[in-house]
Ligand code: SF4
Ligand code: SF4
Ligand code: SF4
């Protein structure tokens with residue numbers, strides 16, 4: 098989750114700029130985003146600008162992802178060394194006097210402290226950590242700093258580390274150093290993986306905030322919601338994150354869970370423990386469109402309508418609120434999630450009376466300043482509106498932090514490089530990194546039921562570098578055992594130089610060969626995101 | 641302003657912006673000129689010559705989609721006999737170039753060539769057709785490719801290369817053998833095509849169609865409902881194409897703010913889950929380790945009772961809720977409201993971290 102790192106630096110955790118601004122970009126810096134596979138239509142906009150020659154592209158990624166084919170510079174860092182690499186870029190930019198002094202002076206704070214830390218991160222020092230040639234670090238630094246408008250794009254490749262929050266802060270540092278926040282076609286842009294991650298965060302599906310990031314610890318906010326909801330005794334202590342709930346269930350502290358449209362039994366790190374945790378619950382209710390792996394463990398399963406069967410809104414990665422429209426009826430007795438929640442609330446003695454999704458929208462816009470000016474009527478007319486949109490006349494906000502950061506001044510953070518929690522050793526000599534593929538989505542409950550998508554990508558593979566494959570004596574298509582300290586899976590091999598020698602890659606969509614049986618559940622202390630991108634494994638021949 | 645000029649089009653004096661194409665000007669002032677290789681989202685090539693018009697002083701007819709309005713006083717005629725004859729000839733030749741038996745074509749009723757034949761009042765094919773006998777490319781479940789119906793307008797090629805920048809297809813061979821090909825002329829399924837379907841959406845005829853939607857219903861029966869894609873955070877605007885209460889295909893909405901009609905393979909072709917037989921259709925309650933079907937009243941009562949008891953006995957913080965990044969804003973709002981106001985805990989999160 099990017100909210101913590103960016104919010105600390107800028108005062109808002111959301112994507113700073115807009116997708117339409119990609120067309121006007123001069124330099125794109127992509128890191129930890131496999132854009133053509135995970136945000137294909139955003140990738141097309143980048144590729145258009147690069148092939149037309151109006152933009153240059155820097156890609157920093159350990160894997161030979163498709164975007165590297167379009168890159169002017171490809172920095173192939175060792176997984177888990179992002180902070181060192183970004184510090185190295187900033188070191189060069191400061192050393193060569195390429196940074197935006199005026200911007201740093203007038204719009205930011207904390208520069209000197211950061212500069213102190215950066216001194217050590219010479220290109221030579223960084224090459225030693227990240228494995229990127231000094232010369233490439235210098236070239237990339239000059240290209241990024243030389244542009245009037247350079248935009249940074251990142252995704253889970255940056256956040257799914259124990260240093261995820263640090264990684265994000267580093268990117269924020271880099272952008273501010275070159276005056277790239279608060280202007281068009283620039284900024285720091287987290288690409289949200291799922292259709293409505295942004296909206297779920299905005300509407301308060303987080304343990305520490307109500308809608309619009311109003312803190313549960315803030316007495317005034319609590320009072321406001323208590324009044325609006327006619328509820329007494331709203332708790333003031335932040336709750337557990339998803340990644341903390343499962344261990345709490347395993348320990349018996351959490352007794353019951355209500356899970357709507359999530360499948361932790363495929364998506365979370367260290368599945369053996371997830372399963373133990375969920376099985377340890379006294380009561381589990383799962384609301385979903387399919388009997389997912391998680392739903393199979395439930396005591397009660399509630400059938401939900403899918404997106405094509407209900408009205409509502411999604412908020413996309415660029416903060417744009419857009420309509421979802423009902424086209425067909427749900428199957429059998431399945432009902433829209435909001436109707437089910439409202440009915441359950443009523444049965445528990447709390448009246449939730451809404452005639453339509455629009456009613457609910459009207460309720461939360463009143464409680465949420467950044468959404469206050471948006472209505473279904475406007476969405477119908479204008480197509481989509483980007484928050485903040487505080488009043489009905491406000492056109493919406495394509496890019497944030499213009500003239501002034503949300504938090505006032507932009508804050509530099511001195512960030513030191515910390516290695517990943519678990520690195521290859523004698524027993525587990527290979528580094529495993531996990532991710533997604535173009536043809537599948539999250540835990541696969543929707544995409545793996547599609548003949549078209551399965552035609553292209555029927556099952557998971559472990560990508561093994563040709564040299565490693567030779568040493569292991571394994572061939573293309575051969576099923577192998579991949580084991581980590583937490584579990585093991587059997588999975589066919591794809592021999593490819595896409596990953597660095599010594600690194601293997603497994604997409605996590607496939608339950609029968611679930612990468613998350615292997616992953617390390619250790620969390621980033623602030624973002625509480627597991628380190629999906631680095632752990633140590635061993636690959637063995639079967640039989 | 642100096643870039644405004646006055647020209648005459650079909651006898652009307654109109655104001656034009658210097659440099660705009662004749663086609664753009666005509667469209668703006670309400671004069672319809674037929675097109676084929678032109679598409680508003682694609683670079684202009686001026687190849688098919690269906691859009692020809694007469695410009696006074698020019699010897700040949702000009703392609704209006706490519707020809708700029710430059711001269712003050714320019715006189716344009718879009719509807720003369722000469723123009724109509726030229727257009728008719730172009731269309732008659734295209735008809736003869738392939739296998740255009742509309743009876744046997746999925747695109748019947750949704751085809752720009754068919755529309756032109758009608759518009760130009762062509763009653764009899766003038767030239768006899770010698771179909772090119774290209775093999776069908778239909779082994780993949782997503783895109784059905786019948787190049788015997790291809791009119792070589794190149795829209796798919798420009799879409800693949802300049803919009804999606806996937807660089808999969810191009811014009812291949814020469815002269816009469818010209819054909820749209822992938823590298824080494826393989827089938828789509830054997831090529832590096834990523835099945836974004838841009839080419840299908842741009843194809844004006846029945847050469848490229850959605851394979852899963854073949855025989856699912858007629859174009860004129862389709863009801864389109866615009867909505868937002870359920871997969872990644874890009875938020876592309878899609879059109880659910882609905883016949884008899886079923887989503888039979890998904891197309892990109894050309895006025896979508898983030899995508900302007902483009903989609904990826906998941907958004908365009910990944911819709912079978914909607915009507916999949918595995919969908920949950922009734923509440924389930926587990927008894928002795930097995931699920932049994934239940935009524936809503938039963939399932940909600942059990943849930944309310946259990947949650948109530950656990951809250952009573954162990955306190956609200958012994959209950960956790962997971963909301964969903966796949967659900968709507970309205971549902972996420974309600975879920976956290978439920979956990980906070982009804983249960984009384986802040987134990988509410990979703991999968992943003994995964
Ligand atoms: S589906 Fe997409 S990638 Fe494949 S040929 Fe068509 S436009 Fe190109
Ligand atoms: S396949 Fe369709 S879009 Fe492509 S050249 Fe042929 S007719 Fe035009
Ligand atoms: S069509 Fe593809 S790129 Fe567009 S929102 Fe859907 S999944 Fe994302």
Ligand code: FES
Pocket residue numbers: 674675676677678685686687688689690691692703704705706
């Ligand atoms: S539409 Fe103008 S030449 Fe084809």
